[in-house]
Structure formats: structure tokens, C-alpha cells
């Protein structure tokens with residue numbers, strides 16, 4: 001039943017993350033209503049093919065973006081479709097309509113993040129993107145709030161699940177790159193076109209977003225020195241293994257533009273990052289006051305990323321409710 005107090009959400013995309021998000025909401029529906037004091041309703045989702053079989057159902061799917069972007073009842077637009085276009089055009093349109101926007105799209109943010117944040121600011125609305133970096137590891141809020149009294153001096157980590165899965169199997173089982181890549185694709189860990197992962201581009205996008213948060217740097221993908229894992233063969237790994245060195249695709253940055261890179265590093269087994277295996281991700285921050293900090297956890301997956309997106313939606317919903325309260329107060333003057 002319709003209730004005017006509900007906070008209404010429109011999804012741009014209803015794939016792995018979109019469905020994980022709805023599963024997450026369904027699992028905690030009462031909890032969410034208690035915390036917000038109103039219900040959170042997914043109004044409808046934009047997809048390419050409404051007939052496609054999906055693990056999770058929604059009452060309404062559409063192939064027309066205007067059903068979301070121009071629906072005055074929708075308070076929050078969640079962009080989980082991926083890619084640069086049309087996500088870029090739709091995100092700008094949603095911000096211009098003064099809707100709160102949540103996105104998990106690292107490519108979009110790496111390419112256009114500063115412009116989109118500025119557009120949100122000018123329109124007096126919000127752009128939140130916790131799900132775009134390290135999936136289920138809640139790191140952006142930690143940096144923005146938990147570390148706002150400290151200064152980050154180095155960012156280092158394993159930011160891509162597909163490549164970590166491939167490198168772990170090549171190292172542990174001596175398998176070759178193409179065999180493990182095929183296996184990763186069959187298991188759903190790698191896309192049919194894995195180039196964004198194996199080239200290091202996916203990790204570079206996340207590093208760009210993190211550098212902007214940690215160092216307040218105006219940086220873009222062109223500033224990242226980047227190489228991937230395609231050149232590695234099992235013989236080289238066997239040779240290094242004999243010397244006690246473990247290959248990991250490491251993203252690393254310091255507060256200078258010249259030291260931002262993604263590439264394979266050979267780590268000793270004493271390094272915490274060397275023990276992060278399979279589809280896990282990890283982040284190590286060195287800060288002025290706290291020293292070394294370390295997080296690890298699921299860097300991808302529908303439920304884990306959906307949970308990060310839901311955290312953003314909850315924050316956006318609180319802003320929507322606060323604006324409604326201000327509107328009521330002003331109307332009563």
C-alpha cells in the first residue's frame with residue numbers, strides 16, 4: 001500500500017549488485033523501517049531486458065530511464081548499471097533533478113567523480129559511492145569520518161578480486177594463466193571480457209577514488225602508472241616461489257602524483273598482503289597518528305556490495321527526511 005511518508009528509490013540497473021541490494025533490504029526490512037521511522041520502497045528498476053530471468057523479483061521493471069529520472073515520487077536514484085555511458089548522462093540528469101544519487105560505478109567516478117560531486121553540490125543534493133571501492137569493506141566512511149582527525153601518508157592494497165583469485169591459484173596449484181582465467185569465468189568471478197580486471201584498470205579506478213579521499217588530490221586515471229597480470233607465466237611464478245616471493249596485484253599511492261601505481265609485486269610471506277587469498281580484497285593505510293591500519297574482506301559480490309550501497313541509501317534517506325522536515329517547518333512559518 002502507498003504511503004506518502006515512504007522514501008522511494010529507483011534503480012538504474014538490476015544485475016548482480018541491484019539484486020544483492022534488494023535481497024539485503026528484504027532480509028532487514030523491519031530493521032530499516034525502525035531506523036528510518038518510515039519505509040524504504042524500491043519503486044522500479046531500469047534494465048535492458050525485462051524478460052530476463054532474475055534471482056530476485058521486483059514488482060516493476062522498465063527499459064525507459066525517464067520512468068526513474070523523471071518520476072517526482074522517486075527521492076533516491078541508485079546507479080548500478082556500470083560503464084561510462086549512459087550511466088554518466090543519467091547520473092547528471094538525476095543530480096540536476098535534485099535527487100539524491102548513490103552509485104557503485106568506479107569507472108564513472110574515476111572518469112568524472114569531481115565534476116559529479118560539484119554538480120551535486122551546486123544542486124544542493126548528495127552523491128554517495130561507498131560500494132564503488134572494495135565492495136563489502138566499508139572504507140570511504142572510515143576515511144571521511146573515522147580518520148578525519150588523522151592524515152593518510154600511504155595507501156596500499158589488493159583491490160581486485162578476479163586477479164587475486166587468478167594469482168592465488170597460479171601460485172598455490174601451479175596452474176597457467178589461461179586455465180585459471182577460464183575457471184574464474186565459469187565460477188562467475190571474471191567477466192566474459194576480463195580486460196578491465198586483468199589489465200589493472202579496475203584496481204586503478206579504485207585507487208584514483210581512494211587517493212581523492214585520502215590525499216584530496218585532483219587525480220585521474222592518466223596519473224596512474226598501470227600494468228596488469230596478463231604477462232605472468234607459471235614458470236616465472238614457480239621460480240619466485242622458490243625464493244619465497246608471492247605475486248600480488250598491488251595498488252599503491254603516496255600523497256605525490258608521481259607515486260601512484262598498480263602492478264604485480266613479489267611479496268615476502270611476512271607481508272600481511274601476501275596472505276590475502278582468493279577473491280578477498282585488502283587495504284593497508286599508513287597514517288600520521290594511528291600508524292599502520294589494515295582491513296580485509298569481500299571486495300565484490302552482490303550481497304557484500306549491495307550492503308555498501310544500502311549504507312549509502314540509508315544516509316541518503318536520512319537527508320531526504322531532514323529536507324522534508326525543513327520543508328514542513330518553512331511551510332508552517
Ligand SMILES: NC(=O)c1ccc[n+]([C@@H]2O[C@H](COP(=O)([O-])OP(=O)(O)OC[C@H]3O[C@@H](n4cnc5c(N)ncnc54)[C@H](OP(=O)(O)O)[C@@H]3O)[C@@H](O)[C@H]2O)c1
Nearest residue numbers: 013014015016017047048049080081082104105300301305
Ligand atoms: N558485481 C560486483 O561484485 C561489483 C562490486 C563492486 C562494484 N560493482 C559495480 O556495480 C555496478 C553494477 O555491477 P553489476 O555486477 O551489478 O553489473 P551487471 O550484473 O552487469 O548488471 C548491470 C545491470 O544494468 C542494466 N543495464 C546495463 N546497461 C544498461 C542500459 N544501457 N540500459 C538499461 N539497463 C542497463 C542491466 O540490464 P539487464 O539485466 O537487462 O542486462 C543489468 O540489470 C558496476 O558499476 C560495477 O563496477 C560491482
